[in-house]
Amino acid sequence: MNxxxxxxxxxxxxxRRGGGFLLLIDPDRVPPSSYLPLSEAAAECGVDAILVGTSxxxxxxxxxxxxxxxxxxxxxxxxxxxxYAQITPAADAILFTSLISGRNPSYLIDEQVKGAxxxxxxxxxxxxxxxxLVESGPLTSVQFISGTLPIPRGKSDxxxxxxxxxxxxxxxxxxxxxxxxxxxxxxLEMVEAVSSYVDIPVIVGGGLRTPExxxxxxxAGASFVVVGSGFECEPEPNLMREFAxxxxxxxxxxx
Ligand code: 1GP
Numbered sequence: 001m002n003x004x005x006x007x008x009x010x011x012x013x014x015x016r017r018g019g020g021f022l023l024l025i026d027p028d029r030v031p032p033s034s035y036l037p038l039s040e041a042a043a044e045c046g047v048d049a050i051l052v053g054t055s056x057x058x059x060x061x062x063x064x065x066x067x068x069x070x071x072x073x074x075x076x077x078x079x080x081x082x083x084y085a086q087i088t089p090a091a092d093a094i095l096f097t098s099l100i101s102g103r104n105p106s107y108l109i110d111e112q113v114k115g116a117x118x119x120x121x122x123x124x125x126x127x128x129x130x131x132x133l134v135e136s137g138p139l140t141s142v143q144f145i146s147g148t149l150p151i152p153r154g155k156s157d158x159x160x161x162x163x164x165x166x167x168x169x170x171x172x173x174x175x176x177x178x179x180x181x182x183x184x185x186x187x188l189e190m191v192e193a194v195s196s197y198v199d200i201p202v203i204v205g206g207g208l209r210t211p212e213x214x215x216x217x218x219x220a221g222a223s224f225v226v227v228g229s230g231f232e233c234e235p236e237p238n239l240m241r242e243f244a245x246x247x248x249x250x251x252x253x254x255x
Pocket of ligand 1: 024177178179180181182204205206207208226227228229230
């Protein structure tokens with residue numbers, strides 16, 4: 001499968017800037033009145049892509065949320081779905097994830113089989129992604145909903161083996177996920193171990209609360225970091241700019 005335009009753009013952003021900044025908007029938690037200011041701030045601050053996704057979809061207007069965000073910004077919008085029911089043509093691409101750290105067939109393959117024909121019909125760029133949950137303190141929503149055990153946070157060898165399996169299966173990204181609002185983000189040691197063990201880019205997310213949290217993960221080898229909860233209530237462009245500067249380490253040095 002050839003690389004699509006969004007994946008290619010993300011790799012180019014990452015190469016140019018040192019690390020890529022992915023902003024997660026969860027329509028169950030972000031009020032619709034914030035879509036526009038958040039999306040505008042994302043463009044202004046140099047966010048590399050906006051991810052839209054949620055574990056529950058309590059908000060039934062997921063497709064309209066994606067559409068509104070897409071209309072409000074030139075930043076690429078990528079669905080990061082909690083279920084195949086969140087696939088909509090309004091986005092540019094989809095992280096086509098398989099929860100490879102778990103042993104629940106629903107999230108390993110069943111959701112994907114149901115979703116694949118919809119992705120094709122919607123003409124979305126699918127970016128195959130090995131999604132791995134990492135222990136991060138109290139049970140997170142994604143652990144509870146998926147009914148899967150996370151990888152123990154001190155067991156980088158287990159994370160490395162899963163990530164390499166993802167690479168050999170042809171996946172283009174590996175996502176180390178501590179869970180939204182995680183008490184403890186994925187450790188630097190695990191980020192470093194996985195990033196140096198595989199050839200595919202590594203995304204790290206969950207519980208990254210400060211620009212320095214993100215910068216440290218990029219220094220440890222992460223290609224992309226995801227921040228969601230930090231911007232749920234207020235877009236706060238100044239804070240978003242600080243995150244961007246920390247993540248886009250190369251660009252900051254050359255400015
Ligand atoms: C969750 O990794 C993302 O999928 C973002 O986590 O909300 O904790 O930033 P936060």
